Amino acid sequence: MNFDLTEEQQMVVDSVARFVANDSPVERFRKLRDTERGWEPEVWRAMGEMGWLAAGFPEEQGGFGGCFVDMALVLEQLGRGLVPEPYLPSVVLAGGLLSRLGSEEQRERWLAPMLEGATSLALAYAERQSRYDLHDCRTTAVREGADFVLHGEKVWVLNGHAADLVLVTARTAGGPRDRGGIGLFAVEAPSAGLRRLPVHGMDGHHTALLKLEGVRVPREAVLGDPEGGLPHLEWAIDRGAAAACAEGQGEIQELFERTIAYLKEREQFGVPIGTFQALQHRAADMFAEVELCRSCMILAALRADSDDEELRMREISAAKAQLTRGGWFVQENAIQLHGGIGVTDEQDEGLFFKRLRVLQALFGDEAWHVDRFQRLPSFDAEIR
Amino acid sequence: MDMSVTPELAAFREEVRAWIEKAMPEDIAEKARNNAYFPHEDVMRWHRILFEKGWVAPHWPKEYGGTGWDIGRRAIFSEELVRAGAPALSPFGIGMVGPLLIEYGTEEQKQRFLPKILSGEEVWCQGYSEPNAGSDLASLKLRAVRDGDHYVLNGQKTWTTDAQYADWIFLLARTDDSGRKQEGITFLLADLRNTPGITVKPFLTTGGTDAFSETWFANARVPVSNRVGPEGGGWAMAKALLGHERTLIGGVAESAKWLRHVKFVAQRTAVGDRTLLDDEDFRRRIARLEMRLRALEMAQNRTLAAAQLGRAPGPESSILKLVGTEIYQEITELCMDAMGHDALGWFDSPPEALPPWEQWIASQFNYLRAATIYGGSNEIQRNIIAKHILRLPGA
Numbered sequence: 178m179n180f181d182l183t184e185e186q187q188m189v190v191d192s193v194a195r196f197v198a199n200d201s202p203v204e205r206f207r208k209l210r211d212t213e214r215g216w217e218p219e220v221w222r223a224m225g226e227m228g229w230l231a232a233g234f235p236e237e238q239g240g241f242g243g244c245f246v247d248m249a250l251v252l253e254q255l256g257r258g259l260v261p262e263p264y265l266p267s268v269v270l271a272g273g274l275l276s277r278l279g280s281e282e283q284r285e286r287w288l289a290p291m292l293e294g295a296t297s298l299a300l301a302y303a304e305r306q307s308r309y310d311l312h313d314c315r316t317t318a319v320r321e322g323a324d325f326v327l328h329g330e331k332v333w334v335l336n337g338h339a340a341d342l343v344l345v346t347a348r349t350a351g352g353p354r355d356r357g358g359i360g361l362f363a364v365e366a367p368s369a370g371l372r373r374l375p376v377h378g379m380d381g382h383h384t385a386l387l388k389l390e391g392v393r394v395p396r397e398a399v400l401g402d403p404e405g406g407l408p409h410l411e412w413a414i415d416r417g418a419a420a421a422c423a424e425g426q427g428e429i430q431e432l433f434e435r436t437i438a439y440l441k442e443r444e445q446f447g448v449p450i451g452t453f454q455a456l457q458h459r460a461a462d463m464f465a466e467v468e469l470c471r472s473c474m475i476l477a478a479l480r481a482d483s484d485d486e487e488l489r490m491r492e493i494s495a496a497k498a499q500l501t502r503g504g505w506f507v508q509e510n511a512i513q514l515h516g517g518i519g520v521t522d523e524q525d526e527g528l529f530f531k532r533l534r535v536l537q538a539l540f541g542d543e544a545w546h547v548d549r550f551q552r553l554p555s556f557d558a559e560i561r
Numbered sequence: 562m563d564m565s566v567t568p569e570l571a572a573f574r575e576e577v578r579a580w581i582e583k584a585m586p587e588d589i590a591e592k593a594r595n596n597a598y599f600p601h602e603d604v605m606r607w608h609r610i611l612f613e614k615g616w617v618a619p620h621w622p623k624e625y626g627g628t629g630w631d632i633g634r635r636a637i638f639s640e641e642l643v644r645a646g647a648p649a650l651s652p653f654g655i656g657m658v659g660p661l662l663i664e665y666g667t668e669e670q671k672q673r674f675l676p677k678i679l680s681g682e683e684v685w686c687q688g689y690s691e692p693n694a695g696s697d698l699a700s701l702k703l704r705a706v707r708d709g710d711h712y713v714l715n716g717q718k719t720w721t722t723d724a725q726y727a728d729w730i731f732l733l734a735r736t737d738d739s740g741r742k743q744e745g746i747t748f749l750l751a752d753l754r755n756t757p758g759i760t761v762k763p764f765l766t767t768g769g770t771d772a773f774s775e776t777w778f779a780n781a782r783v784p785v786s787n788r789v790g791p792e793g794g795g796w797a798m799a800k801a802l803l804g805h806e807r808t809l810i811g812g813v814a815e816s817a818k819w820l821r822h823v824k825f826v827a828q829r830t831a832v833g834d835r836t837l838l839d840d841e842d843f844r845r846r847i848a849r850l851e852m853r854l855r856a857l858e859m860a861q862n863r864t865l866a867a868a869q870l871g872r873a874p875g876p877e878s879s880i881l882k883l884v885g886t887e888i889y890q891e892i893t894e895l896c897m898d899a900m901g902h903d904a905l906g907w908f909d910s911p912p913e914a915l916p917p918w919e920q921w922i923a924s925q926f927n928y929l930r931a932a933t934i935y936g937g938s939n940e941i942q943r944n945i946i947a948k949h950i951l952r953l954p955g956a
């Protein structure tokens with residue numbers, strides 16, 4: 178076992194960290210959260226040029242031959258500056274699916290330009306009634322000649338407001354909660370019949386509600402088997418959860434370090450508040466959760482590429498549950514220990530808090546992951 | 562000990578319920594159904610409606626405009642307000658400075674201030690905290706120097722909730738710094754609107770609303786007749802008031818309101834072919850909180866009943882604040898979990914994409930992180946309780 182980064186990995190981490198410190202401190206996010214797009218195409222392109230978007234993709238697809246861990250390393254650093262560019266939805270979710278399922282032409286057309294930062298992507302899968310169940314899909318795709326025609330509504334589509342292409346899940350067969358019969362369709366935006374209603378997230382990121390009202394998708398825009406999309410979607414959303422843990426680690430680490438600094442700096446009763454034992458113990462407990470989060474985040478990132486589906490699900494669920502419970506302890510105490518200023522908008526801690534809370538709710542909340550964890554065969558295996 | 566429901570009490574409940582239903586304006590009722598945010602105008606509108614009915618300050622003595630209800634009726638009244646999701650009134654006038662004036666104010670002060678507190682004509686705020694005097698409130702520095710029949714005030718208050726709407730502020734000022742820091746603090750009432758030298762600068766909370774302000778004083782002159790109690794006697798009164806505040810600030814009623822809302826949300830949230838309210842894990846999470854909330858409600862009733870018999874609130878008031886705000890926050894967290902993605906939108910999204918019942922949840926969830934900070938942080942409450950039960954010095 179060895180948890181050291183390779184030389185190349187360390188270089189990427191350093192360069193993203195430098196970018197965050199010099200070019201994208203939290204100030205930049207603050208300015209962008211009130212703009213229509215919420216992020217900047219020029220910066221996205223620069224991220225492409227630096228190779229950060231392609232880090233985790235195979236060389237034959239225009240990538241650098243890296244693995245999920247490489248993406249996780251980038252994400253963690255981006256999290257430290259609350260960088261608003263759509264790395265998670267575009268690279269991890271939609272990019273991942275195009276890489277896994279796309280034909281050569283599809284990858285050429287949609288994946289390659291995104292990896293250069295010329296375009297951005299989104300994945301639309303959640304629906305009002307679906308909650309976290311990926312197989313609960315009521316959006317329909319009906320065959321008409323060589324085309325499919327899509328009807329339905331998708332909620333909380335990350336980067337859905339700005340993406341050049343949205344991958345949409347829709348049902349081609351079966352009942353509303355059947356595992357079979359779900360396909361993945363590439364919908365360019367704008368498209369006739371596609372309406373995108375912007376939704377501002379509590380974290381200052383922008384998302385969209387998509388209304389699909391007879392969107393026509395040609396055969397060339399179907400990803401893989403139009404009835405067999407679900408396992409791939411599950412794979413992508415698991416990686417989304419692992420990515421949330423990676424980005425979340427950046428925010429958790431920031432909150433922790435800022436709180437420690439504040440405990441040393443803020444004085445009440447004539448002494449730094451960090452001299453109060455009650456707060457020292459709180460800081461110690463926060464540190465424990467930071468380290469536990471980091472530990473299972475690493476495990477989840479390592480298993481995100483695994484072909485062993487059960488192993489992947491187990492470790493990612495464990496990490497996501499820890500992000501939601503252990504991470505929560507860190508974030509709630511970060512606010513608490515700042516006192517009154519912790520609940521002001523001008524203080525950055527609140528922004529990290531909100532982003533983390535959103536990441537906790539995406540790709541399965543704690544209850545969902547705990548439930549999945551205890552359903553996996555491995556939970557009951559080898560009891561004795 | 563007696564908690565029986567007499568026919569009179571049952572009839573009283575009916576009366577209150579019917580009245581609220583009739584009296585509450587439709588737009589407020591609609592917001593209540595959506596557990597939405599009530600801006601200041603709504604709160605004051607509801608205040609005036611209660612005032613006209615004579616029900617705005619049930620806990621005040623009858624001669625000053627209270628209702629003369631016993632604890633049982635007051636509890637019923639508060640339960641019915643919760644049931645209707647009514648806006649919580651601003652606590653500073655009715656809940657704080659009013660009772661303080663009734664106890665310590667001069668006759669002129671009572672006549673000058675109490676009627677307009679009741680009617681809502683004058684809105685109040687509380688100027689205790691300063692940038693460097695939060696938990697260590699007694700180290701406050703805002704200076705008040707006597708000049709003839711005025712005090713001249715210089716300094717700054719902060720986190721002053723509602724100062725941006727208020728007409729009056731009650732504040733703690735330092736009139737003497739030669740002795741212990743708890744001495745030399747004086748309790749003053751200042752006219753926020755008409756005193757030259759006072760400026761109010763609101764700022765945004767993490768809920769995206771402007772709940773509180775910085776309040777600056779530059780040679781602001783306050784008449785000596787606006788002093789409550791003796792010069793240098795402010796700390797004792799402030800402490801008594803804080804004890805009183807803590808019995809109310811635990812948010813039992815607000816928690817009960819949110820808990821109802823959580824069940825409503827859960828009932829409307831599909832999980833597969835059932836609803837979230839059918840999910841056993843989730844039901845048990847609600848049940849655990851509901852049971853704890855009932856315990857807290859009963860603890861509050863016991864404290865209130867003791868207060869009615871004239872016993873000053875002791876460290877139990879700190880328990881109400883401590884446990885109450887933690888339950889309150891847990892319930893908002895439960896609501897967020899119940900709503901999943903639907904809770905994550907911000908109120909400035911176009912309404913077409915965000916239905917009214919989704920608009921304000923995230924904002925309130927964020928703002929309410931303050932509940933364990935304001936009114937004396939929960940760490941400070943624990944210190945107070947520990948001092949009492951361990952009989953440490955300073956208790």
Ligand SMILES: Cc1cc2nc3c(=O)[nH]c(=O)nc-3n(C[C@H](O)[C@H](O)[C@H](O)COP(=O)(O)OP(=O)(O)OC[C@H]3O[C@@H](n4cnc5c(N)ncnc54)[C@H](O)[C@@H]3O)c2cc1C
Nearest residue numbers: 453513514516517687689690695696720722931935938940
């Ligand atoms: C939303 C909101 C509304 C408010 N409204 C008003 C208002 O209307 N009027 C008003 O006067 N004030 C108001 N306050 C101020 C509030 O009372 C203070 O924020 C509170 O007393 C804490 O002070 P502080 O913010 O300076 O934090 P600090 O005192 O700096 O505390 C920072 C952290 O240190 C902890 N700490 C401090 N001392 C100790 C100790 N001895 N042992 C252990 N832990 C300790 C605290 O618990 C906290 O976690 C409001 C605050 C908020 C957040």
